[in-house]
Amino acid sequence: MADFFASKSFTALSDLHPSMANLKVIGIVIGKTDVKGFPDRKNIGSERYTFSFTIRDSPNHFVNVTSWGNEDYIKSLSGSFRVGECVMIENPLIQRKEMEREEKFIPTTPSNCKLLLSENHSTVKVCSVYEVDNKLLSLIHLPVKESRDYYSLGDIVANGHSLDGRIINVLAAVRSVGEPKYFTTSDRRKGQRCEVRLYDETEALFPLACWDNESILLAQSWTPGETVIFAADVRISFDKFRNCMTATVISKSIITTNPDTPEANILLNFVRGNKEANVFDDEIGSHLKESINLNTIVEVYTVEQLKAKALKNERKADPLYGILYAYISMLNIDNETTNVVRNRCSGCGYIVNAASNTCTTCHRDSLGYKSNFSSFDMLIDVTDHTGTLPSCSLSGNVAEETLGCTVNEFLAMTDGQKTALKWQLLLERSKIYLKGSSPAALSISAEAADMESSRASPVFQDLRLRIRHY
Numbered sequence: 001m002a003d004f005f006a007s008k009s010f011t012a013l014s015d016l017h018p019s020m021a022n023l024k025v026i027g028i029v030i031g032k033t034d035v036k037g038f039p040d041r042k043n044i045g046s047e048r049y050t051f052s053f054t055i056r057d058s059p060n061h062f063v064n065v066t067s068w069g070n071e072d073y074i075k076s077l078s079g080s081f082r083v084g085e086c087v088m089i090e091n092p093l094i095q096r097k098e099m100e101r102e103e104k105f106i107p108t109t110p111s112n113c114k115l116l117l118s119e120n121h122s123t124v125k126v127c128s129v130y131e132v133d134n135k136l137l138s139l140i141h142l143p144v145k146e147s148r149d150y151y152s153l154g155d156i157v158a159n160g161h162s163l164d165g166r167i168i169n170v171l172a173a174v175r176s177v178g179e180p181k182y183f184t185t186s187d188r189r190k191g192q193r194c195e196v197r198l199y200d201e202t203e204a205l206f207p208l209a210c211w212d213n214e215s216i217l218l219a220q221s222w223t224p225g226e227t228v229i230f231a232a233d234v235r236i237s238f239d240k241f242r243n244c245m246t247a248t249v250i251s252k253s254i255i256t257t258n259p260d261t262p263e264a265n266i267l268l269n270f271v272r273g274n275k276e277a278n279v280f281d282d283e284i285g286s287h288l289k290e291s292i293n294l295n296t297i298v299e300v301y302t303v304e305q306l307k308a309k310a311l312k313n314e315r316k317a318d319p320l321y322g323i324l325y326a327y328i329s330m331l332n333i334d335n336e337t338t339n340v341v342r343n344r345c346s347g348c349g350y351i352v353n354a355a356s357n358t359c360t361t362c363h364r365d366s367l368g369y370k371s372n373f374s375s376f377d378m379l380i381d382v383t384d385h386t387g388t389l390p391s392c393s394l395s396g397n398v399a400e401e402t403l404g405c406t407v408n409e410f411l412a413m414t415d416g417q418k419t420a421l422k423w424q425l426l427l428e429r430s431k432i433y434l435k436g437s438s439p440a441a442l443s444i445s446a447e448a449a450d451m452e453s454s455r456a457s458p459v460f461q462d463l464r465l466r467i468r469h470y
């Protein structure tokens, strides 16, 4: 490690000192806050923007980095990297940390310094995974607290009210990740919320609330029934409406996904054991179904209307939900040359790169890469009297539900059985619940020849079919 820093002339975070100048540091981003705007006192009427992140370059050293500036600079800087990526910072300003006051709000960092970025003097470069040492990348799986320093969910419930308001560490498995909800507060501020449900050997269900986009983004990468998290510095409270204890991610929290610790491995074995014994499978499934309540989707569209709406909505990030009465016009499940089942990474749920045998999303290198599981992942065409929606993604549980069989049952079928299954569904009038996640991708996806690129920009995903017999 020392050689690595010396050869690239990086200063190790452990060596930072407020009197230093012109330095260059590198680290993996282990925490990040949302961008916030504040009225500029020096410049009445305008706003200044800020966001912070925490970088780590060794098991024991990480620092908090804060950046201030105008809206464009801050938003583009914040948008340029995510938790889990490595950044190289040149010319940051080093400040002494005001211990007591600040650590109420920020991750408790071992160093007595913090870094400040200024648009004019500092530069931040996002490093490609190929440029950085594996040792640095593997730090993403190391909790920021001592691996045994956590409460089990059962401990929290048993302690009850005495933990209300306390900030503690939790090690638990992810049981479900809810759909993020977006809302506007009464004072017209935008807000968002996402509820994650946790479990462990001692407690079957425990809510964890995320109120900021960065933690929601992280939570969306977790796989229910597979991912274990070490959540450092989450706030525990008693929810009097639901009459239960809950945890909340706050600006001080740092969450480690799939921690590489003995305690986490024991929990992971428990999780896998339960999965094999099917103890939680049904419940996890039903929670996932709950995450989008189909009853709330009422808008009915034709294919033509959807295409028009998709184009009009081009710049909006909000997903589009709707019902379509149509039939499946292309369902290639009995063709050897078409991939219907793919391997997903157990760590983050994303597709594993079959050629390199690695998950490029979370682990990135074969050392950190743990395992994969099979999941349906197919593209189908949907047609009604007004036209065809090509390459809609049908995957995961929803695909199992639609085909009426599990991935393993499907893989055990003969070609003849697959063809029979296909004709049960093809050209049948169906009620289709759909989610258009990236309407702008409409034309791209129709042209995309190979599965990989069309997967990256699905037009309508989460299709749920209800076969109706007319």
Ligand SMILES: *[C@@H]1O[C@H](CO)[C@@H](O)[C@H](O)[C@H]1NC(C)=O
Binding pocket: 118, 120
């Ligand atoms: C940064 O540089 C620009 C142009 O050189 C200048 O207008 C601005 O005031 C500088 N900002 C700060 C915070 O020094």
Ligand SMILES: *[C@@H]1O[C@H](CO)[C@@H](O)[C@H](O)[C@H]1NC(C)=O
Binding pocket: 034, 035, 036, 182, 190, 192, 213, 317
């Ligand atoms: C969070 O994400 C939503 C939806 O993408 C967006 O409207 C909102 O402005 C974001 N909030 C922050 C603080 O970034």
Ligand SMILES: *[C@@H]1O[C@H](CO)[C@@H](O)[C@H](O)[C@H]1NC(C)=O
Binding pocket: 335, 336, 337, 338
């Ligand atoms: C299988 O798919 C390929 C490529 O899409 C196609 O050329 C071929 O005709 C298909 N075969 C069958 C039996 O459907």
Ligand SMILES: *[C@@H]1O[C@H](CO)[C@@H](O)[C@H](O)[C@H]1NC(C)=O
Binding pocket: 343, 352, 353, 354, 357, 358, 371, 372, 373
């Ligand atoms: C997925 O896992 C299986 C066994 O668990 C292994 O044989 C296979 O090589 C893995 N595939 C990839 C692409 O990692």
Ligand SMILES: CC(=O)N[C@H]1CO[C@H](CO)[C@@H](O)[C@@H]1O
Binding pocket: 031, 032, 033, 052, 053, 054, 064, 065, 066, 102, 105, 106, 107, 251, 252
């Ligand atoms: C994740 C992170 O780094 N957070 C904090 C860094 O420090 C600033 C203030 O100095 C806080 O606002 C951030 O929440």
